[in-house]
Amino acid sequence: MKYTEKEVLQFVEENDVKFVKLMFCDIFGSLKTISVIAGELQKIFREGLIFDASKLGGFLNVTASDLRLFPDPDTLALLPWRPQHGRVVRFFCHLKYPDGTAFEGDGRFFLKTAIAYAKGKGYNFQIGTSCEFYCFEKDEADMPTKRPHDYAGYCDAAPVDRGENLRRDICLTLEQMDIFPESSRHETGPGQNEIDFQYSNALKAADNLVTFKNVVKSVADRNGLYATFMPKPIVDNCGSGLHIMLMCMKGTENVFRPQLGGLSKEAERMIAGILKNVGDMTLFLNTTTNSYKRFGSLLAPKYISWSHENYAQLLRAPLADTDENGIILRSADNTCNPYFAMGLLIYACIDGVINKEDLPKPFNFNIGSADESELAKLETLPQSLEEAVGRAEKSEFLADRLPEHMLERFIAMEKELIIEYERAADKEQFETARYFYHL
Numbered sequence: 001m002k003y004t005e006k007e008v009l010q011f012v013e014e015n016d017v018k019f020v021k022l023m024f025c026d027i028f029g030s031l032k033t034i035s036v037i038a039g040e041l042q043k044i045f046r047e048g049l050i051f052d053a054s055k056l057g058g059f060l061n062v063t064a065s066d067l068r069l070f071p072d073p074d075t076l077a078l079l080p081w082r083p084q085h086g087r088v089v090r091f092f093c094h095l096k097y098p099d100g101t102a103f104e105g106d107g108r109f110f111l112k113t114a115i116a117y118a119k120g121k122g123y124n125f126q127i128g129t130s131c132e133f134y135c136f137e138k139d140e141a142d143m144p145t146k147r148p149h150d151y152a153g154y155c156d157a158a159p160v161d162r163g164e165n166l167r168r169d170i171c172l173t174l175e176q177m178d179i180f181p182e183s184s185r186h187e188t189g190p191g192q193n194e195i196d197f198q199y200s201n202a203l204k205a206a207d208n209l210v211t212f213k214n215v216v217k218s219v220a221d222r223n224g225l226y227a228t229f230m231p232k233p234i235v236d237n238c239g240s241g242l243h244i245m246l247m248c249m250k251g252t253e254n255v256f257r258p259q260l261g262g263l264s265k266e267a268e269r270m271i272a273g274i275l276k277n278v279g280d281m282t283l284f285l286n287t288t289t290n291s292y293k294r295f296g297s298l299l300a301p302k303y304i305s306w307s308h309e310n311y312a313q314l315l316r317a318p319l320a321d322t323d324e325n326g327i328i329l330r331s332a333d334n335t336c337n338p339y340f341a342m343g344l345l346i347y348a349c350i351d352g353v354i355n356k357e358d359l360p361k362p363f364n365f366n367i368g369s370a371d372e373s374e375l376a377k378l379e380t381l382p383q384s385l386e387e388a389v390g391r392a393e394k395s396e397f398l399a400d401r402l403p404e405h406m407l408e409r410f411i412a413m414e415k416e417l418i419i420e421y422e423r424a425a426d427k428e429q430f431e432t433a434r435y436f437y438h439l
Helices: 005-014 038-047 107-120 164-176 202-222 265-285 338-354 385-393 396-401 404-423 427-436
Strands: 017-025 031-037 049-052 066-071 087-096 124-138 144-148 181-186 192-197 225-228 242-250 327-329
Touching (some): 005 017, 005 038, 017 038, 031 049, 031 202, 107 124, 124 202, 164 181, 164 192, 202 225, 242 338, 265 327, 265 396, 265 404, 338 396, 404 427
Antiparallel strands (some): 017 031, 124 144, 242 327
C-alpha cells in the first residue's frame, strides 16, 4: 500500500503507536534495527537518523562511518506480536551518506536501480519465493538444541507433522502485515518446513522475504521452538534452499508464457543470461561455507542445467499456459541478501536479451541416475565458498553491475571467513557456532 509521510504520521497517532523500528540489512542480508520513540518520526523523515556503520561488518571503515536512515513510508507495518497498547510499527529504510547521496552498500537501492533499468528496456519483473527452514526444540534453559521438532516427511499430515500449527501462526501473522503466503507444507527433512509466496514486484518480494525470516524466528520463539535458515543444519538430511520464481511482463504480455508449445526467443535469451552468469553470481546467492554442502545432495542442484519439467535441475521453465507462468531458480539459499540476489538476476535476464545469448538444449535426464558421460558435458556450480569467491573476482558481469567498493568489501570479508573456516579444527562445530545460532 502506498503511504505519504502525512498519512503515516496520522496512522501512528490514531493507532496508539509508541515505538518505531527502523529496519535495514547489511550487505549480507542480516536484518538490523534501531528503535525510536514515535514522536521522533516526523523529524527522522526530514533529517534521517544517523548511526555508526563502522560497527557493522561489510559497511564502512572507521574513517567514514556515519550513515543516515530514511524510513520508506510505503513499508509501514504493525508488528502483530508486539503489545496492542503502546504498539510498535516498522519501516524499511534507505541508507544514505550524510550529504544525502545513496550508500552503495544499500541493497534496496541496488534493487530499485535494477528495476528501473529493466523498465527502461520495457520489462517489469515479478518475483515469488519458496522458502525452506528447520525447526528444533529448545532445552530447559530455553537454548536451541539439534533435536528436530518432528520426524515427519514431505507433505505429511498432523499429528506426524508437528509444524502445522506453527506454519499456520506464521501465515496468519504475515497476513496481518499484508503479506500473503500462497501455500505451506512440511518439507522432506525432520522438522523442515516450507512456505511459498505469491508473485509481487521485485522490491516488495525482497522486503517480504526479510520480513518473513523475522516473523518465522519470532513466532517459533513464541511457541518455544528455534527456527534456523542455516542451509545444511543436519549433515545427512536435506538442506534448506530459497527457490526464486521470476515472471516478466512486457506491456501486458508475460514473456515466459509459452507460445505454440514453446518459449519465445526473448524468454530463451533471459534464461540463457541467467545460466551464463549464475556461476559468477553464486557468491551472492550462497554466502556461507555451509551453503556448498547442500549442492548436489538429495536433489539440490549441482550442475548449471535447465529443463521444462525436471525438478532436480538448477533452473526449471514450465510450459504451463497460464498468465503467471515463470521460471524457477533453485540454487539460492536464505543466507543471501535478497536485494542483491534479485537485482543480479534481473540484470542477468536483461543481459541475455541484449547479448542475444543462445539457450543450450534442456537437460531432461534424471540427474541422480544420468550417465557420467552426459554429466561431463555440464558445467557445475561453484562447489565451495573459495571457488565462488574466485569466480566473483574474475567476473566482468559483477564488476559491471555492482558498486566497486561494495564488491571489493564483500569479497574481502568472504576471504576472511574462508581463512577462519580453514583454521577451525572442528569444521562442523565452527559452522554450528557461526550459522546455526545466527541464521
